Amino acid sequence: GENVEQHPSTLSVQEGDSAVIKCTYSDSASNYFPWYKQELGKGPQLIIDIRSNVGEKKDQRIAVTLNKTAKHFSLHITETQPEDSAVYFCAARGSTLGRLYFGRGTQLTVWP
Amino acid sequence: ETGVTQSPTHLIKTRGQQVTLRCSSQSGHNTVSWYQQALGQGPQFIFQYYREEENGRGNFPPRFSGLQFPNYSSELNVNALELDDSALYLCASSLGGGDQPQHFGDGTRLSIL
Numbered sequence: 001g002e003n004v005e006q007h008p009s010t011l012s013v014q015e016g017d018s019a020v021i022k023c024t025y026s027d028s029a030s031n032y033f034p035w036y037k038q039e040l041g042k043g044p045q046l047i048i049d050i051r052s053n054v055g056e057k058k059d060q061r062i063a064v065t066l067n068k069t070a071k072h073f074s075l076h077i078t079e080t081q082p083e084d085s086a087v088y089f090c091a092a093r094g095s096t097l098g099r100l101y102f103g104r105g106t107q108l109t110v111w112p
Numbered sequence: 113e114t115g116v117t118q119s120p121t122h123l124i125k126t127r128g129q130q131v132t133l134r135c136s137s138q139s140g141h142n143t144v145s146w147y148q149q150a151l152g153q154g155p156q157f158i159f160q161y162y163r164e165e166e167n168g169r170g171n172f173p174p175r176f177s178g179l180q181f182p183n184y185s186s187e188l189n190v191n192a193l194e195l196d197d198s199a200l201y202l203c204a205s206s207l208g209g210g211d212q213p214q215h216f217g218d219g220t221r222l223s224i225l
Contacts, residue, residue, distance in 0.1 A: 004154075006154075034213060034214070036216070041218070042218050043116075043202055043216035043217050043218040043219050044155065044202070044216045045216070046213055046214070046215060046216075049213055089154050089155075091154075098143065098145060098160045098162075098167060098168055098206070098211070098214075099145075099157045099160065099168050099170065100145075100147075100155075100157060100214060101157070102154030102155050102156075103154055104152075104153060104154050105152075105153070105154055
């Protein structure tokens, strides 16, 4: 099955700085890569996703890049704010339709 | 538009008992997936239901079972509870058998004593 690795496990940045979280996947058949933000006591919230026919996608301060050859994808958050503090998960949908494989998460802390 | 709702929010059980967790999918969504999230880990896929049929299953034993109803709501049943079953159980809904984005509820926190 698919294996998703996520780095770093923790990330601290100053407000206004950028944050980058990186993930790798193992199944070359994976074709969909969502990112989720999970706040304490809440379920994961979909913040951005990318399909394998696209190399980059941007939504305001958030962007995701995908390198299919290297099998890695990254989340970029610019102009970080304290409310961006949360655990972020990357995921990949493998060859089994509908099943998401998640990374272990990155605890992002944005200091004012 | 109503999001994914799960009940109950918290539950405490003892080893060997049985539990039923419930999920109402987002309006218009016909596919429900269940995940288990242990503390400090990413969610792990349990199974998915589409048109009231199981549509894929992860590496969980048969004592984990589910149902989907005609209104697309779903139940997760766990028999013979073990200490390791303590986790956050998440339900996600989507359209069309899983090819579309999955939207999660806030989960049920299950504690086994």
